[in-house]
Amino acid sequence: MKKNRKAHFFVVLVLTLVVSYVSALGLDFRIGGNEVRLPNASEMRFGIDIKGGIEAYFVPEDPDYFPTDKEFEDARRVFEIRLDAKNVMDREILLDKTSGLIMVRFPFKSSEDASNAQSTIDDIGKTARLEFKDPDGNIIFDGSEVDDARPEFYSGSGIMGEWGVSLSLKPNGAAAFAEATARLKGRSLVIFVDDVLIFAPRVNEAITGGHATITGRFNPDSALSFASQIKSGALPYNMKTESYSIISPTLGQGALNVMLYAGFVALLIIFLFILIRYRLLGIPACLALLMQISFTLMIINYSNLTLTLPGIAGIILIVGIGVDTNIVVIERIREELGTGKPIGSAINAGFKRALSAVIDSNVTSLFASFMLMVLGTGAIKSFGWTTFIGIVINFFTSILLSRVMTRSLCDFPGLCKPFLFGVKMGYTSRFNLNVYKNRRAFVTGSAVLLIAVLCISFIPSMSPKLDIQFAGGALFNYSYTGEVNTEDVARIARDTLNREVAAITTRSVTGDQTLVLNIAGRQGVGSAASAELLYNLTEAFPNSDITAKDIRTVDPLIGRATLQRGVLAVLLAAVLIVLYVVIRFRALSSWSLGGFALLAMLHDILFVLAAFIVFQIPLNDAFIAVLLAILGYSINDKIIIYDRIRENNKIMKKDTPIESIVDNSINQTMTRSICTTGSTLATIFSILIFASIFGIVSIQNFALPLSIGIAAGGYSSVFIAGPLWTAWQKRAEKKMGAKS
Numbered sequence: 001m002k003k004n005r006k007a008h009f010f011v012v013l014v015l016t017l018v019v020s021y022v023s024a025l026g027l028d029f030r031i032g033g034n035e036v037r038l039p040n041a042s043e044m045r046f047g048i049d050i051k052g053g054i055e056a057y058f059v060p061e062d063p064d065y066f067p068t069d070k071e072f073e074d075a076r077r078v079f080e081i082r083l084d085a086k087n088v089m090d091r092e093i094l095l096d097k098t099s100g101l102i103m104v105r106f107p108f109k110s111s112e113d114a115s116n117a118q119s120t121i122d123d124i125g126k127t128a129r130l131e132f133k134d135p136d137g138n139i140i141f142d143g144s145e146v147d148d149a150r151p152e153f154y155s156g157s158g159i160m161g162e163w164g165v166s167l168s169l170k171p172n173g174a175a176a177f178a179e180a181t182a183r184l185k186g187r188s189l190v191i192f193v194d195d196v197l198i199f200a201p202r203v204n205e206a207i208t209g210g211h212a213t214i215t216g217r218f219n220p221d222s223a224l225s226f227a228s229q230i231k232s233g234a235l236p237y238n239m240k241t242e243s244y245s246i247i248s249p250t251l252g253q254g255a256l257n258v259m260l261y262a263g264f265v266a267l268l269i270i271f272l273f274i275l276i277r278y279r280l281l282g283i284p285a286c287l288a289l290l291m292q293i294s295f296t297l298m299i300i301n302y303s304n305l306t307l308t309l310p311g312i313a314g315i316i317l318i319v320g321i322g323v324d325t326n327i328v329v330i331e332r333i334r335e336e337l338g339t340g341k342p343i344g345s346a347i348n349a350g351f352k353r354a355l356s357a358v359i360d361s362n363v364t365s366l367f368a369s370f371m372l373m374v375l376g377t378g379a380i381k382s383f384g385w386t387t388f389i390g391i392v393i394n395f396f397t398s399i400l401l402s403r404v405m406t407r408s409l410c411d412f413p414g415l416c417k418p419f420l421f422g423v424k425m426g427y428t429s430r431f432n433l434n435v436y437k438n439r440r441a442f443v444t445g446s447a448v449l450l451i452a453v454l455c456i457s458f459i460p461s462m463s464p465k466l467d468i469q470f471a472g473g474a475l476f477n478y479s480y481t482g483e484v485n486t487e488d489v490a491r492i493a494r495d496t497l498n499r500e501v502a503a504i505t506t507r508s509v510t511g512d513q514t515l516v517l518n519i520a521g522r523q524g525v526g527s528a529a530s531a532e533l534l535y536n537l538t539e540a541f542p543n544s545d546i547t548a549k550d551i552r553t554v555d556p557l558i559g560r561a562t563l564q565r566g567v568l569a570v571l572l573a574a575v576l577i578v579l580y581v582v583i584r585f586r587a588l589s590s591w592s593l594g595g596f597a598l599l600a601m602l603h604d605i606l607f608v609l610a611a612f613i614v615f616q617i618p619l620n621d622a623f624i625a626v627l628l629a630i631l632g633y634s635i636n637d638k639i640i641i642y643d644r645i646r647e648n649n650k651i652m653k654k655d656t657p658i659e660s661i662v663d664n665s666i667n668q669t670m671t672r673s674i675c676t677t678g679s680t681l682a683t684i685f686s687i688l689i690f691a692s693i694f695g696i697v698s699i700q701n702f703a704l705p706l707s708i709g710i711a712a713g714g715y716s717s718v719f720i721a722g723p724l725w726t727a728w729q730k731r732a733e734k735k736m737g738a739k740s
Contacts, residue, residue: 009408012401016291023294044301045107047090047308052249053107055506056121059100061238066100071236078232079104080378082124085228089382090308094554105247107306127238128229131192140180145173149230151223154215163223164215174210182206245506245514258694266686270323270679278330280420284405285326288397292322296390311382313625313706317632318390320680321365325398328640329354331672337423343416351403357643358399360584361636366391367580368573368632375569383628431670436659439723446603453610464613467500467620468520476517477549484515484541492540493517496533497525500618515546570631574598577635585646592728597638600721604634607712611705622702630709637717644669662726666718677714681707
């Protein structure tokens with residue numbers, strides 16, 4: 001048994017290297033005569049800022065028709081659902097309600113350019129009004145009665161089979177369909193999409209199952225596209241594409257390379273730290289972490305998900321969770337070795353005792369990810385998908401693979417040396433902090449900082465700044481020739497208008513170039529300020545022939561419905577987390593335990609907001625990305641400590657004061673808290689340093705508040721959540737004692 005187990009490490013090592021290779025360089029192979037291709041890392045679908053994309057203008061097909069506000073919002077919702085179905089998470093949907101225009105920006109696919117982006121524009125702009133009619137033209141039901149639509153291959157149809165779309169109907173639609181098919185037996189039923197006949201099947205018998213099938217003229221791609229159109233619902237009015245332009249990347253390949261270098265350096269720092277501190281136990285941990293990252297990126301790439309800024313935040317979060325899981329396990333093994341147990345027994349006991357903490361912390365993070373996947377859209381959905389995939393893989397790599405490798409290595413007699421584990425007999429935590437006794441100082445310190453930031457925010461020049469994504473604003477369009485630097489353009493516009501400004505460049509199919517300024521704020525820009533801005537731009541770029549074209553007023557990019565769904569997802573995730581804590585920690589006062597976890601998470605969110613205020617970073621999608629990352633990291637961090645409190649509550653004497661149990665638990669997990677927070681911060685600081693050196697402002701504005709939020713999350717886990725819960729428990733015990 002042991003002899004065979006020695007090979008397990010090398011099997012997992014080879015598997016990890018293969019997955020890493022495929023994730024980076026891709027792979028082509030054949031299965032049963034069909035060619036299968038796994039794309040390489042360079043083919044990943046990146047956001048507009050790195051890859052570039054398309055800017056399409058949609059207007060009513062009837063030039064005399066002007067949509068209502070409700071129709072505008074319904075159209076935005078349909079566009080969002082259709083883009084979600086295509087895994088296009090990095091997009092902007094702008095509503096110009098003064099002219100009836102909707103502008104949609106989205107990135108190219110990895111294999112797409114301007115020559116073949118028209119199909120995506122057509123797909124999202126199609127009205128897709130589905131109608132089932134009888135031969136006399138009477139409508140049986142329409143697309144509003146469709147509950148679900150999905151592509152399916154019907155192998156029994158024809159010689160080679162054919163693709164189609166399967167519809168699941170709502171109760172009213174199912175009843176109408178059953179009645180119509182019973183009535184039309186022997187006759188034809190006709191199916192129209194946008195008043196075009198696409199299918200006229202003969203009815204042979206009544207169909208009562210609430211399902212319908214549409215076949216004919218479909219291939220896999222068109223079936224998927226048609227299903228997503230039907231599922232998203234019809235657009236509220238007919239539209240046409242007025243024009244579209246190519247968006248030039250504002251950061252480009254150079255920024256991507258900088259991020260790759262930063263990620264490589266951060267990973268190298270983490271690996272070196274784990275190997276130096278944990279020695280032999282660090283080898284399986286590093287390989288498990290490499291497998292987790294590679295496998296996650298491979299799935300994201302293969303699924304053609306857009307890697308957005310929130311997606312990058314999700315990857316940083318799962319790196320932190322992966323490091324945390326491995327460190328939790330290793331520290332438990334070291335504790336078992338410190339009691340004098342043999343190495344094999346210590347490894348088994350360490351994994352067993354760490355399992356509950358790992359499960360609880362990962363499951364609570366999964367709740368948040370799942371709710372964001374289900375209810376979120378765009379950037380929020382991107383974050384949910386990324387973290388959900390990474391956390392599921394973390395269970396596999398950090399528990400299963402890490403255990404297999406660790407036990408395999410320890411079957412080699414030459415590796416079972418105490419110095420290779422860095423643990424001496426009697427090893428325990430070196431920390432002996434009296435956290436509960438000093439709780440007022442810790443809480444007061446946080447409160448003073450937050451109150452100071454609140455006071456600062458009332459200073460007009462230091463108040464929170466809303467980007468166009470939250471505030472709406474105006475689009476200033478200029479024609480130009482040659483080349484302009486969008487970072488310099490945005491800086492000039494900000495200095496001139498004292499408003500938040502982002503700049504992009506586009507190129508029409510005829511080659512005309514347009515400079516687009518996204519200017520945040522609903523207040524107008526006067527003619528004098530507009531003239532001054534044009535003058536400053538022409539002075540800065542004298543050879544570019546910059547000329548004003550037009551100005552459009554737009555609603556916020558992130559609509560009210562999108563924000564509401566995001567907030568609802570976070571609230572439902574919080575409810576699920578509290579319920580989970582109540583069930584899993586029922587041996588303690590679980591309701592209050594969950595409540596103080598949420599209170600500590602609110603503390604972390606406020607510090608993130610404070611970072612945006614103090615450093616005058618505009619609130620935009622980076623704020624959403626950081627917020628979501630901190631929520632996931634924060635609850636994961638707190639559950640680890642809660643788990644140790646639960647364990648100590650069982651094994652320590654019944655008359656042990658609750659404050660002693662909590663302090664002991666915090667001290668026992670302090671090494672893990674420092675190592676995990678430090679490793680995660682090292683990752684973010686590497687990104688921040690590289691972004692600062694190369695002047696990538698958008699990445700700086702993301703990494704800086706994220707680092708502050710991670711630090712706040714680590715602080716609140718140790719010094720806020722547990723001590724405040726302890727004080728609450730002691731107060732409750734005192735009241736019960738007084739009553740008795």
